[in-house]
Amino acid sequence: MQEELEIMRPQLEDAAQETVITMQKIEKDTVVAEATRASVQAEEAKATEKARKAQEIADDAQKDLDEALPALDAALASLKSLNKNDVTEVRALQRPPLGVKLVIEAVCIMKGIKPKKVAGEKPGTRIDDYWEPGRGLLQDPGKFLEGLFKFDKDNIPDAVIKAIQPHIDNEEFQPAAIARVSKACTSICQWVRAMHKYHFVARGVEPKRQALQEAQEDLAETQKILDEAKARLSEVEEGIATLQAKYRDCVSKKEELEQKCDQCEQRLSRADKLITGLSDEKQRWQDTVLNLENLLVNVTGDLLLCAGFLAYLGPFTGQYRTALFEQWTKKLRELKVPCTQEPSLLGTLGDPVKIRSWQ
Incomplete structure (x- = not known):
């Protein structure tokens, strides 16, 4: 038992020392974890605020777009109600009314179709005529309607908008007025006016779109930093959990060794008492x-x-x-x-x- 006790005492000292070292490591890593957690909370607050601002910008931009979208949706819905015969009917007109001519001129301007120069009413003058080029545009009704649906409304040149402005201001270029002469042209008129309105709304929204893009990029960068901080925090917390498990093992081992040492010491004490008692009996036994x-x-x-x-x-x-x-x-x-x-x-x-x- 004495030899066993002498073996266990150094082991007990090592276990106690390892327990102290592990606890110190846990305390040190806990400080790091708390600092990292504070950093994560700060980054989360930043990300939340930036996400809120980005959403405000997006909502503001969408609010402006919502002013133009109903008219655009109505124009596209009206175009969907047309069929190829409606377009063919317009192309077949030999003497188109003024309203029809205005609509064909407007759609040619929007699609960048060059006019044909023809003799004007005054001798020696030449004026722009969009009817013949416009009839060519209407030659394939299906392709024409598809072109209107797929028109790049977000990139209309300012020169086109400037050229179409007189038609927008013309009282004769109103859906109600055009409806008196042609169903198909009424839908096309709505489409032109909707594209014109959308252009100005989109131009006003563009700075907000850019601001939204910048805000989203900033938010993405902040989110990246936040994710990295969370990863570091997770790594530190996993390390602390591992150390805590090791600490519990060390404490358990230390307590087990202490218990064994106590048992050995108690047994040695009892053995000493027994030996002392037996030594007192020795003389009596000898006698x-x-x-x-x-x-x-x-x-x-x-x-x-x-x-x-x-x-x-x-x-x-x-x-x-x-x-x-x-x-x-x-x-x-x-x-x-x-x-x-x-x-x-x-x-x-x-x-x-x-x-x-x-x-």
């Missing part, structure tokens, strides 16, 4: 052994005396028995027969425990 050895050596003479006592001395008085017993003892010594120094009948044949019970 007992010596006494037993003497009894064994003297047993012949002692039993001879006792046998003679029982066989011959019973009828005599006590005093006479004692005198004869002493003479026999003296004679045995003369004959060198071993016997006890002061033999007695009770000492040789009696049971000390039973004799004590008589008292």
